[in-house]
Amino acid sequence: MIRFEKVSKTYDDQTLVVDSINLEIDRGEFLVLIGPSGCGKTTTLKMINRLIPLTDGTIWIDNKKVSEYPIHELRWRIGYVLQQIALFPHMTIEENIAIVPELKKWKKERIHARVTELLDMVGLDADTYRHRKPSELSGGQQQRIGVIRALAADPDIILMDEPFSALDPISRAKLQDDLMYLQKTIKKTIVFVTHDIQEALKLADRLCIMKDGKIEQIGTPQEVTSQPATAFVHEFITSGIPDPFKIADHLQPLEEGFDRFPTVSIDEGWAKLLNSLVASEQVAVQKEGEVVGTISRETVIAYLANDAREGRLTNE
Numbered sequence: 557m558i559r560f561e562k563v564s565k566t567y568d569d570q571t572l573v574v575d576s577i578n579l580e581i582d583r584g585e586f587l588v589l590i591g592p593s594g595c596g597k598t599t600t601l602k603m604i605n606r607l608i609p610l611t612d613g614t615i616w617i618d619n620k621k622v623s624e625y626p627i628h629e630l631r632w633r634i635g636y637v638l639q640q641i642a643l644f645p646h647m648t649i650e651e652n653i654a655i656v657p658e659l660k661k662w663k664k665e666r667i668h669a670r671v672t673e674l675l676d677m678v679g680l681d682a683d684t685y686r687h688r689k690p691s692e693l694s695g696g697q698q699q700r701i702g703v704i705r706a707l708a709a710d711p712d713i714i715l716m717d718e719p720f721s722a723l724d725p726i727s728r729a730k731l732q733d734d735l736m737y738l739q740k741t742i743k744k745t746i747v748f749v750t751h752d753i754q755e756a757l758k759l760a761d762r763l764c765i766m767k768d769g770k771i772e773q774i775g776t777p778q779e780v781t782s783q784p785a786t787a788f789v790h791e792f793i794t795s796g797i798p799d800p801f802k803i804a805d806h807l808q809p810l811e812e813g814f815d816r817f818p819t820v821s822i823d824e825g826w827a828k829l830l831n832s833l834v835a836s837e838q839v840a841v842q843k844e845g846e847v848v849g850t851i852s853r854e855t856v857i858a859y860l861a862n863d864a865r866e867g868r869l870t871n872e
Contacts, residue, residue: 557583557745558604558713563613565599565769573599575769576613583712584743588756591766591792597749600766601715604747605634617713632660635706635714635744639722641698643690649675649701650686656709674704677741678734696727700734707742716748720755729830732758753793757781765789807841807849814840814850822848829856 558581565574574596581587589597602608603615606622615622622630643652650671657667672682678700690698699719706714720728732755739746750756756763757777765772765780773785784790818832822843832839833853840847 557581557585557618558747559616560600561614561616563600563603563615564611565596565603565608566611573769574603574610577769577771579764579771579774581745581747583745586739586746586748586759586761588748588750588760588763589766590750590753590756590763591772593751595766596769597766598717601717601747601749604713604715605631605636632656632709633711633713635709635711637702637706637714637716637719639718639720641702641719643698643701643705645690648687648689649693652690652701653705653708655705660709662709670708674707677738678704694727695723696731699723699727699731703731703735703738707738707744712745714744714746716746718749718751721750721752725830726834728755730834733831733834735759753795765792767792807851808855809849810840810847811850814847817850819847 558579560577560579562576562578563574564572564576566572577600579600589600591597599608603610604617604622606627617625617630643649650668653671653674654667657670662670671686675682675685680697680700685693685697690701693701702719703716706716720731723731736759748759760777762774762776763780764774767788773780773789775783775785780789781793784793817838817840818836819840819842820828820832822841829839829851833856837854838850838852840850842848
């Protein structure tokens with residue numbers, strides 16, 4: 557589907573950002589590009605739709621060089637989702653979603669039906685939301701609109717550049733789940749950039765771990781975590797996985813009826829905890845096979861708020 561052959565990017569000041577990478581992305585695959593800041597992952601993503609021109613090498617889509625596609629045709633077949641979603645504030649949600657279909661001269665009836673389909677797909681009632689303005693939506697809802705706007709004209713490829721990193725942990729976890737559900741439904745080719753290893757491990761069919769413009773390792777989450785190819789990959793993977801609940805000191809004692817709560821093992825980390833708290837106000841925490849206490853959504857929010865006040869919690 558997408559193939560990189562010895563692709564490099566050098567800026568005018570001779571800074572080498574991407575260094576002769578080779579990469580193949582299969583049709584319908586969810587590939588995550590991940591690595592530290594400045595490793596070249598966003599540049600790699602943007603070269604696919606020619607937002608950034610490559611310096612050397614070739615990128616192919618369906619065995620045709622990206623340079624040979626008319627630029628409008630290339631970008632019409634590639635959806636793009638950013639961290640700052642930039643919905644047009646003066647336009648309704650339906651008008652925002654309809655931008656590319658209108659440019660492609662779809663009939664109004666087809667656009668209306670597509671907007672309804674997409675809003676329903678992400679759990680937003682079409683009759684309620686199609687006429688609202690972006691300012692009337694929460695941050696998570698706006699990000700959902702950004703995702704389905706990228707899907708509106710049914711593109712073959714979706715590029716996503718840290719789309720959830722500005723959201724609070726609970727909204728982020730919910731949108732990750734939504735995206736996983738959407739991918740099972742629509743099976744697009746998705747290239748997703750993140751710096752968050754927990755997010756990468758949750759979403760990816762394969763991870764492409766980058767450092768200093770080079771690819772350190774490509775593999776499934778299981779392959780990368782069980783068989784890191786380099787010392788850097790091992791350090792990067794393990795540094796992104798939190799210690800067993802840092803919040804464990806805040807566990808509440810067991811009370812009658814705790815068995816009705818979802819159960820999370822103490823060594824599963826924040827992602828599983830937050831996902832469980834999306835569905836339930838309280839979860840039971842298990843250690844070495846035994847439930848040792850419970851924790852509430854309110855406690856977690858208070859804990860994270862305190863970390864934010866003290867500067868330990870950032871978007872980085």
